[in-house]
Amino acid sequence: MGEDFAAALPANAWNWMAVWRRNYLLWKKSALASILGNLADPMIYLFGLGTGLGMMIGRVEDTSYVAFLAAGMVATSAMTASTFETIYAVFPRMREQRIWEAILCTQLTLGDIVLGELAWAATKAFIAGTTITIVAATLGYAGWSSLLYALPAIALTGFTFASLAMTVTALAPSYHYFVFYQSLFLTPMLFLSGAVFPVTQLSGTFQQVAHFLPLAHSIDLIRPEMLNRPPGRIALHIGALCIYAVLPFFLSMVLLRRRLMR
């Protein structure tokens, strides 16, 4: 059994790229629509909430509310882009389109496929998060130099949430189940992770919960960088995101093997 599981893991460090390139080739056909689609939501939140609430709230943590919100929206857009890719695009590739089935007949392993899909979802998250960072920097809500440090954090955020979503995809019997993940996990996390208001506004228990939320770690990485502030415990945040990326990867491998390779 252990030997079989090992055989399903990624075969080498580059096989996954074939899957990534397949998705990239498809994405190129409608790149503009895809980018705009991923941007619309966070931009509307940023400017709708940012300007509207910003006028009422004034300053938050010694900065304008829009600037505070910008980092939250960057992390959230990365989370949403990679989650949606991994559930709504990967699930049909795995099921009705039978694309995974076709790939499993080649020299690629299940692990290669999963890794390629995760890398692609992280790429889409990277594009979405980076575009918002650039918009924020252009409008003066973030420093240009911070871009350099924020970008790897955005990519890691994308990979982490893709990995978490992959376990959901592996478990879901049908599309209907994805809405639970969105409304019971992602949406509450948005409010508990300091994306739209500081975590310090929460009650003590919820502040404790926030320590365990991947989005909170992502925002804690990205916000100081965008606001040109001294970074906090970088190693802790990166470590937490890595754990949330690696453990679900292996969990989804177990689940997908049970689902696809009976």
Next chain:
Amino acid sequence: MSNVAIDLTGVMKSFGNKLVVNGLSLTVASGECFGLLGPNGAGKSTIARMVLGMTRPDAGKITVLGVPVPARSRLARKRIGVVPQFDNLDLEFTVRENLLVFGRYFGMSTRAIKAVIPSLLEFARLESKADARVADLSGGMKRRLTLARALINDPQLLVMDEPTTGLDPHARHLIWERLRFLLARGKTIILTTHFMEEAERLCDRLCVLEHGRNIAEGSPHALIDEHIGCHVIEIFGGNPQELSSLIRPYVQRIEVSGETLFCYAPDPEQVRVQLRGRAGLRLLERPPNLEDVFLRLTGHEMEK
């Protein structure tokens, strides 16, 4: 290099309480076309999946192209081409892009893939469709593209799960012709089918499966000679029970399948004499074929 392409020994597989493959042993030699025949649910597709390492046997040993499967099935799959039962082409891509993307799954460089695409398109008779979207192809064209795709890595072995199911006769004959071309070039083919004609035309050897067991094995002609060995008269248009009691003394054996009577008769003329003068009967005398073998062995009616 061994001349055994596939070797299964005592393979068992069940899903839940359902035993799907029951102690199956078989050997496919390099360069031959081997058929797995059986009704739906006989375990054909499961065997094909096990050969590819996509399903793990509960017991038994599988070796494919000299490699133990599933433990090292990736090595075997490098040299295998697969035509699955259901088309799983990438519908959002063109014909050419499908081949390009699939070649990359085998680790081929873009340049190497582009070098083989023209010959694959020619093989599949899809030259004029290279830039058409797959979604716009006919069923026969999709199957031919699936076959071309299976050849992109220049495989030694082709695993085909019902390669012509759902095709019209023209499309089916074209696929058969292409498969014979591949066999002539020395490829090994294992195919599952429930079309007797397909098995008879293509297979050097075949085995008949029922409930996951191998109930007969041999060349199509040997199986026909061994299990039937005489002419067949099909009779329809009468009451099968009444007719069968009338002609039973003059035939070796009678099978009733639906409203048709299959009479296995060493001397067909005697049967004709018995039925002379009966209105509304239609008689068809023909040489025996694999379908007769199948009916005899399994007692099931094959799906046509």
